[in-house]
Amino acid sequence: MTDLAKPAPRTWGRDALRWDTVVGALLVVLLVLSFSFVDNFGNALNLSFLIGNTLPIALIALPMTMLVVSGEIDLSVGSTVGLSGAVMGKLWNEGMAIETIIPICVLLGVVCGLVNGLLVTRLGLPSLAVTIGTLAAYRGIAQIVLGSNSVTDFPQQYLDFSSGRIGGTFIPQAAVPWAVLLVIAVVVLHATPVGRSLFAVGASQEAARFAGVRVKRLKLSMFVATGTVSALTGVFWALHYASARYDNATGLELSVIAGVLLGGIDFDGGKGTLGGAIAGVFLLGALQNVMSLVNVSAQSQTLITGVLLVISVLAPRVARQAGRARARRKSAEAPPPAVLATT
Amino acid sequence: MSIRTAPARRIAAAVAVVSVVALGAAACGGTTKDSSSGSSSAPSAGSTASVDPNAPVKKGLTIAYLPKQVNNPYFTTSDNGGKKAVEAAGSTYKEVGTSSGTDTAGQVSYVNTLTQQQVSAIAVSAQDPGALCTALNQARKNGVKVVTYDSDTNPTCRDVFISQASSEDLGRTEVQLMAKQIGNKGQIAILSAAQTATNQNAWIGFMKDELKKPEYKDIQLVKVAYGNDDAQQSFQQTQGLLQQYPNLKGIISPTTVGIKAAAQYLSGSKYKGKVQLTGLGTPNDMRAYVNNGTVQSFELWDPAKLGALAGYTAIALASGQISGAPGQTYTAGDMGSFTIGQDSTVVLGKPTVFDKANIAQFNF
Numbered sequence: 001m002t003d004l005a006k007p008a009p010r011t012w013g014r015d016a017l018r019w020d021t022v023v024g025a026l027l028v029v030l031l032v033l034s035f036s037f038v039d040n041f042g043n044a045l046n047l048s049f050l051i052g053n054t055l056p057i058a059l060i061a062l063p064m065t066m067l068v069v070s071g072e073i074d075l076s077v078g079s080t081v082g083l084s085g086a087v088m089g090k091l092w093n094e095g096m097a098i099e100t101i102i103p104i105c106v107l108l109g110v111v112c113g114l115v116n117g118l119l120v121t122r123l124g125l126p127s128l129a130v131t132i133g134t135l136a137a138y139r140g141i142a143q144i145v146l147g148s149n150s151v152t153d154f155p156q157q158y159l160d161f162s163s164g165r166i167g168g169t170f171i172p173q174a175a176v177p178w179a180v181l182l183v184i185a186v187v188v189l190h191a192t193p194v195g196r197s198l199f200a201v202g203a204s205q206e207a208a209r210f211a212g213v214r215v216k217r218l219k220l221s222m223f224v225a226t227g228t229v230s231a232l233t234g235v236f237w238a239l240h241y242a243s244a245r246y247d248n249a250t251g252l253e254l255s256v257i258a259g260v261l262l263g264g265i266d267f268d269g270g271k272g273t274l275g276g277a278i279a280g281v282f283l284l285g286a287l288q289n290v291m292s293l294v295n296v297s298a299q300s301q302t303l304i305t306g307v308l309l310v311i312s313v314l315a316p317r318v319a320r321q322a323g324r325a326r327a328r329r330k331s332a333e334a335p336p337p338a339v340l341a342t343t
Numbered sequence: 344m345s346i347r348t349a350p351a352r353r354i355a356a357a358v359a360v361v362s363v364v365a366l367g368a369a370a371c372g373g374t375t376k377d378s379s380s381g382s383s384s385a386p387s388a389g390s391t392a393s394v395d396p397n398a399p400v401k402k403g404l405t406i407a408y409l410p411k412q413v414n415n416p417y418f419t420t421s422d423n424g425g426k427k428a429v430e431a432a433g434s435t436y437k438e439v440g441t442s443s444g445t446d447t448a449g450q451v452s453y454v455n456t457l458t459q460q461q462v463s464a465i466a467v468s469a470q471d472p473g474a475l476c477t478a479l480n481q482a483r484k485n486g487v488k489v490v491t492y493d494s495d496t497n498p499t500c501r502d503v504f505i506s507q508a509s510s511e512d513l514g515r516t517e518v519q520l521m522a523k524q525i526g527n528k529g530q531i532a533i534l535s536a537a538q539t540a541t542n543q544n545a546w547i548g549f550m551k552d553e554l555k556k557p558e559y560k561d562i563q564l565v566k567v568a569y570g571n572d573d574a575q576q577s578f579q580q581t582q583g584l585l586q587q588y589p590n591l592k593g594i595i596s597p598t599t600v601g602i603k604a605a606a607q608y609l610s611g612s613k614y615k616g617k618v619q620l621t622g623l624g625t626p627n628d629m630r631a632y633v634n635n636g637t638v639q640s641f642e643l644w645d646p647a648k649l650g651a652l653a654g655y656t657a658i659a660l661a662s663g664q665i666s667g668a669p670g671q672t673y674t675a676g677d678m679g680s681f682t683i684g685q686d687s688t689v690v691l692g693k694p695t696v697f698d699k700a701n702i703a704q705f706n707f
Contacts, residue, residue, distance in 0.1 A: 040459045045485070049455045097373035148538040148569055150447065152473025155374045163477050243447040243474035245539075292456040298413075298442060 019264035019319050020276025027283045034290050041293060047170035052163065052240060054285030056081070056249065058278060059178055059233045060256045061263075062185040063226040065277040067127075068260055069189070070222055071202040071269030072120060075131040077230040078252035079138035080112045082245075084234025086142035089151030089244030098155060105231050112138060113227020117220035127223075135253070142246040151244040162239035174236060181229070186274050194218070202269025258305060259284050262312035284308065394666045396673065401662040402433035404463035406654055409453050411468045411494060412444040412572065417599045417625060417646055418468065420707050421493065424647030425466060428654035428676055434463070436654070444572040445537055447474040454478040457487065464488035464657035466650075469496045472541045476500040488660035492653035493646075494542045498686045502660055502667035505653045507644040508694045510542065513597070514549025516642060516694060517622060518559070521593050524619040524639050528561040529592030532584045534605055534622075536572040536598040546597045565591070570601045577604035585614055596622035602641060606632040626697050626705035633702050640698035647707055649691055652678060656689060 034041040060077050067074055084105045091101045112134070119130045164173045189195040200208040201215050209215050238244035263280025265272030284305060291301050406429045410418035422438050429436040439457070441449035447470050455478055457465050465482060469475050469491055479489050479500045492505040507513070521531060533550065535543045547567060554564055565588050570577025577600055585591060596602035602624040609615050609632075616636050624641045632638045655675035656665075665671045667687045674680050681689050697705065 040461065043459075045481075046459045049452075049459065053452060053455075092376055095376050097375045099373050148445075148571065150471050150474065150539045152471060152476075153376065158374070159477060237448070241448040241451050241474060242477055243451075243471055245445070245447060247445060248448065292452070293459060295437075295439075 019315060020273050020279065022315075022319070023263050023276055023283060024279040027279050027286065030283065030286050030290070034286065038290055038293055041290065044165070044168065044170040046289070046293070048165045048172050050285060050289040051170070051175055052172045053289070054282055055172065055174055055178055056233045056237050056240075056252065057255045057259055057285065058281050059181065059236070060226070060230055060252070061260050061277050061281045062181055062274070063222065063229045064256050064260050065263075065265055065272065065274050066185070066189055066195075066198055067222045067226055068257075068265045068267065069202045069269055069272055070198045070219055071205065072127040072219055072222070073131065073257070073267075074116060074127065074223060074226045074230075075253045075257075076112065076116060076134040076138055077226060077233075077256060078249045078254075079135045079142065080109060080227055080230035081234040081237055081249035081252055082247060083112065083138045083142040083145070084108060084231040085238040085244040085248040086146035086246045088235055088238055089149065090145050092151055092154065092244070093149075098158060102235055105235050106228060107231075109228040109231020109234075110224055111227070112231065113224035114220070116227065117223030120223065121216040121220050139246070139250075146244070146246045148246065151238075152242050154239055154242065154244075158239050159242050162236055163242075174240070182274075182278065189274050198222070199270055202266075202271070204270075255284065255305075256281075258309045258312070262308060264312075267313060280312065394663060394668075394671065396664055396671070398663045400432055400658060400664075401463075404434040404658060404661050405460075406434055406436055406657045406661075407457045407460075407462040407465050408436070408438040408440075408650070408653075409450065409457070409465055409467040410438070410440050411450075411470050413438065413440040413442060415444065415572070415600070416628065418493075420625065421646035421650035421653075423650065424645075425650035425654040427647075428651035429658070431676060432655070432658050434658060437462070445470060445539075447471045450475060451478045454482055458482040458485050461485070462487060463661040464490060466490045466492055466653040466657050467496075467501075468493040469541065470494070470537070471539050472496050488657055490653050490657045490660065492649055494540060495688075496541075502687065503656050503665075503683060504686070504688045505649060505656060506688050506690045507542075507646075507649050508692060509690055510545040511549050513623070513642075513694055514546040515553040516696075517546070517595050517597060518550050518553040520621045520640055520642065520696065521595050521619065522559055522562060524621060525562070525592040527558060530563050530565045530588055530590050531593040531595060532565055532588065532591060533567045534577060534580055534584070534594055534596040534598075534601045535567055535569050536601060538569050540572075540598075543597055550595065550597075570596075570598070570604065572598055572600045574600060574604045574607075577601040578608050581605040581608045585612070585618065591618055593619040593621070596620065596624075598622070599624050599628060599643070602638075603628045606637050610635060610637040624697075625707055626702050627707060629697070630702055633697070633699055640696055642694045642696045644691055644694050645707065648678065651676070652681070652689065652691055656681075 040046055064074065087108055088101050088105050092098065116131055116134055119125055120127045162174050165171060166173055197208065197213040197218055200211065200213055201218060205215055237248055259281030260277045261267060262284060263277035265277050288301060408422045408425050410422055412418060426436040439453050450470050451474060454475060458481060465487055475496050479496060483489055489501040490503050490505060491501045493507060495504040533547060535547060554562060566584065568580040568584055570580045581604060584594065594605055596605050602620065602622040605620050606629060609618060609620055620638050621641045623643050625643060629638060629641060652675050659665045659673040660667065665673045667683065669683050669685055669687060672680055672682045683689055
């Protein structure tokens with residue numbers, strides 16, 4: 001039972017080839033090159049724009065990583081962001097205090113996550129199909145709630161918080177709560193039994209169940225966490241861009257998933273690290289920022305992101321296979337261990 | 344056993360922490376819509392002391408156009424007008440923008456990018472009056488001049504607004520055109536763009552006011568529909584209007600995308616020539632429908648001139664000839680002299696009415 005929960009022992013040679021390390025290195029290279037060669041990249045204002053624009057993606061990437069590690073996916077996150085913003089705008093127009101609205105929106109996220117989670121775990125439907133459905137449904141509800149209105153007159157101190165920076169630095173104020181959530185997520189995924197169970201479920205649901213993991217309940221809680229964080233992101237989004245609209249964050253799910261997959265989280269579940277996912281998210285964010293600064297058109301940016309997504313699904317597999325080939329070469333010298341045959 | 348019970352509890356704890364963070368962010372006190380002014384703290388329009396009406400026109404500036412939607416024929420025409428004006432004045436023109444007409448977050452990102460690139464001025468057509476304010480004011484703090492054209496932001500967020508024609512003129516004349524076409528009698532509907540579009544709503548306000556006049560007592564406005572400046576949505580909204588109101592006599596569409604989509608639907612339906620259509624359109628878009636009898640007359644300003652005036656105004660601002668304060672006068676290249684009016688607004692001129700007799704003379 002404990003053997004299953006433990007991550008496989010690593011060796012130095014394989015570590016160097018691990019995809020998340022590669023992505024982290026790519027991010028560093030991109031940043032160094034941009035600081036050196038891209039005009040206006042390195043100033044505090046631009047860096048704050050870069051981080052601020054990437055924060056919604058980075059927020060949702062935290063629970064999404066865990067969900068994908070467990071072998072599921074949530075495509076409805078962008079719509080949940082929109083729904084949360086729409087409800088926020090509607091209630092604000094009705095005269096409710098914003099301090100009351102924010103917890104209501106978070107609660108709404110819990111409900112959205114529960115719906116996704118229950119449909120997947122109780123009815124045994126594939127999460128891809130379920131959340132494509134709720135992607136449309138939540139967006140539809142958002143449009144019913146707010147119509148095509150946009151609400152922009154939120155209180156100044158909240159707008160200032162969500163677009164403001166800490167003193168004269170480049171760090172957005174909103175990055176602080178995100179950093180807190182990041183620490184929580186890293187601890188949960190990489191240093192608790194919950195995290196080990198998630199990897200176990202992603203690797204083999206059946207094996208995990210026989211090992212005593214309550215698979216359904218675990219998955220349900222992950223969907224709830226994703227819905228909750230998405231709704232929180234919806235609040236942030238509406239304040240950051242000073243615009244609550246039903247079509248806020250359309251297509252955000254693709255950016256989140258692109259970042260997470262680019263960061264080396266295996267689409268089939270069971271493999272990856274949060275560090276890699278966050279590196280992937282910020283790699284895409286930085287790339288987009290740089291492309292805008294050097295006047296790459298929006299269409300080309302979409303194309304480049306798409307190509308990167310394909311690479312990000314392919315490359316970790318190639319890297320793993322290369323790693324295995326190397327292990328095989330090594331083991332050819334020594335007597336081959338029987339375990340390798342199973343992978 | 345620990346694995347059995349731990350996950351749910353830990354996750355519940357994580358969810359609780361998330362909620363606490365949210366509540367923490369909510370801070371103290373109850374801020375409601377009524378208790379806050381909502382409008383942003385804008386830097387005051389540049390001090391008049393530094394303005395010199397006789398300052399030379401600066402060369403080598405960069406003027407960036409940020410239309411509501413790129414590749415929209417209307418904005419292509421207006422921005423090309425801007426390009427000519429900017430390049431004639433010895434400066435550099437560039438255009439950026441989103442491919443959707445309702446992507447407010449995208450527009451905010453573009454304003455931020457242009458601030459980064461330290462352009463001299465931004466000419467922007469705002470998708471939303473409030474959403475751009477924080478970003479535009481940040482741009483202004485970094486020395487970028489802001490001109491709005493076609494669709495305004497809140498006046499505190501820009502230096503000058505270039506109005507295509509006064510909203511009052513446009514709103515009232517569209518009702519007058521429609522009234523003439525349907526003989527002052529019957530049900531009419533409006534097919535607008537986005538429900539948030541500032542300019543559309545201002546015109547619709549004047550249309551409703553004009554309809555209160557006694558000569559229009561037999562005209563009944565039954566519905567305002569929204570096609571979101573999307574050809575397909577506008578087409579479907581037109582279909583919907585005609586099904587919902589079988590006695591509909593006319594549609595006013597104060598948007599170039601809307602009127603074209605409505606004309607396209609009408610010309611291929613049994614309503615051609617029976618249901619009148621007017622509003623704002625471009626001659627090139629509408630030529631076929633005027634010639635085949637679907638549309639009698641419609642109106643517009645010259646968008647190329649609108650874009651050019653925005654460019655000249657941006658250059659005048661960046662050259663220090665004007666600060667945007669009402670009463671200041673400046674020369675807009677070969678377009679002559681303009682004076683900044685109330686709310687720092689400059690009006691391009693009266694709208695032009697296009698019909699079978701004159702449409703052949705226009706090409707835009």
